[in-house]
Amino acid sequence: MKTAILGGVLFALGIVAALTGIISGPDLSALVGRVAPILGFVVGLTIVADLAAEAGLFSWLAGAAARFSWGRVWVLWLFVVVLATVCTVFLSLDTTAVLLTPVVVLVARRVGASPLPFAFTTVWLANCGSMLLPVSNLTNLLAQHTLGSPAPLTFAAIVGPAAVVGIVLPLVAVAVRYRRELAARFDAAPVEPAADRGLFVAAGVIVLLLVPALVSGVAVWIPAAAAAVLLVVAFAVRRPGALRLGLVPWGTLLFASGLFLVVEAAHSLGLARLLGTVVGTGDSFGALVRLAGGAALSANLVNNLPAYLALEPVGGSTLRLVAILIGVNIGCIVTPWASLATLLWHGRLTGLGVEVPWKRFMIAGLGLAVVALPLSVLALLYL
Structure with a gap:
């Protein structure tokens, strides 16, 4: 609800900027053409993720992981x-934060393990691990356009070294911090069958086909929309009561649309020139760390999406654009509001009775970000 209200305010400000000429007609048209497919992808993938979870797909996967972990918490954690x-x-960072977090926390509780290493794993991988493909993060879809719309695997080759650092470092941090909890043992339980086997199979097949379609080079909104339609049809036949207007992420759409409009207006008023003096220029290691650090600071002050949009015009090269992604993806793990996924993650944990104080979260995130940013830039330059 708060996201929708803030999005409404931002959207209204953007409309005022368009009506008063701050955003010109051609700029507004170009912005709509750029972001409409991205927002369509967000809608399609959100519906797919929600209905797949409703069909029991994520719960079954987590239960199967517990069953085949040989009674060892660290093996379950690796799964x-x-x-x-x-x-x-x-399937994007929001899917991990919103749908996977409660499943793995409940599985950890069921086997008597501490939920904290599992909770931190999901939120850090959701953010830091969201660089590899355009579909992993909305910021990546924006960058893909600016990079000349490379195919997904080409995009992965560009950002791959930095993305690997973003995945590995959080895992090292969790493994070291929670080594005692991860060394525990438990008695394995049988995997609980899905309530509706037909829907479960349909969801599994559709998601399995969606994954390669998202990296096929076809505009990602097309397979996401097709998968959403197929799942909606399957639920309409077998469980129509699960279909509701709330499956569409109205608040997220309004928030993202408002951000796009407001940042476009800010660019028209000279925001890029101001930021250019702060983050500097050049493709050297020091220049890229400065840019990534500035992007991370911006993301943690406001949010990673407006931070990327604000800094994109001062990119100017492939290396600098990837450095911005490093900052807004890997570096957005300090403040709660730096990533919408983090806020959603914390809300899910609170609903499950798992307490993670923000002070503890921010200290851990700051320590991880300080190490991850320069190492990611090093990987970008030399691997």
Whole structure:
């Protein structure tokens, strides 16, 4: 609700900017043409993720991981690492934060393990692990356009070294911090069957087909929309009561649209020139760390999406654009509001009775970001 209200305010300000000429007609038309497919992808993928969870797909995967972990918490954790990484890379960071977090926390509780290493794994992988493919993060879809719309695998080759650092470092941090909790053992339980086997199979097949379609080079909104339609049809036949208007992420759409309009207006008023003096120029290691650090600071002050939009015009090269992504993706793990996924993650944990104080979260995130940003830039330059 708060996201929708803030989005409404931002959208209204953007409309005022368009009506008063701050955003010109051609600029507004170009902005709509750029962001409409992205927002369409967000809608399609959100519906797919919600209905797949409703069909029991994520719960079954987590239960199967517990069953085949040989009674060892660290093996279960590794299964969760793989699941969270794949989920983030192919189905976006919000899917991991919103749908996977409660599942893995409940599985951890069921086997008597501490939920904290699992909770931190999901939120850090959701953010830091969201660089590899355009579909992993909305900021990546924006950058893909600016980079000349490379194919997904070409995009992955460009950002790959930095993305690997973003995945590995959080895992090292969790493994070291929670080494005692991860060394525990438990008694494995049988995997609970899905309530509706037909819907479960349909969801599994559709998601399985969606993953390669998202990296096929076709505009990502097309397979996301097709998968959403197929799942909606399946639920309309077998469980129509699960279909509701709330499946469409209205608040997120309004928030993102408002951000796009307001940042476009700010660019028209000279925001890019101001930021250019702060983050500097050049493709050297020092220049890129300065840019990534500025992007991370901006993301943690406001949010990673407006931070990327604000800094994009001062990119100017492939290396600098990737440095901005490093800052707004890997570096947005300090403040709660730096990423919408983090706020959603914390809300899910609170609903489950898992307490993670923001002070503790911010200190841990700051320590991780300080190490991850320069190492990611090093990987970008030399690997």
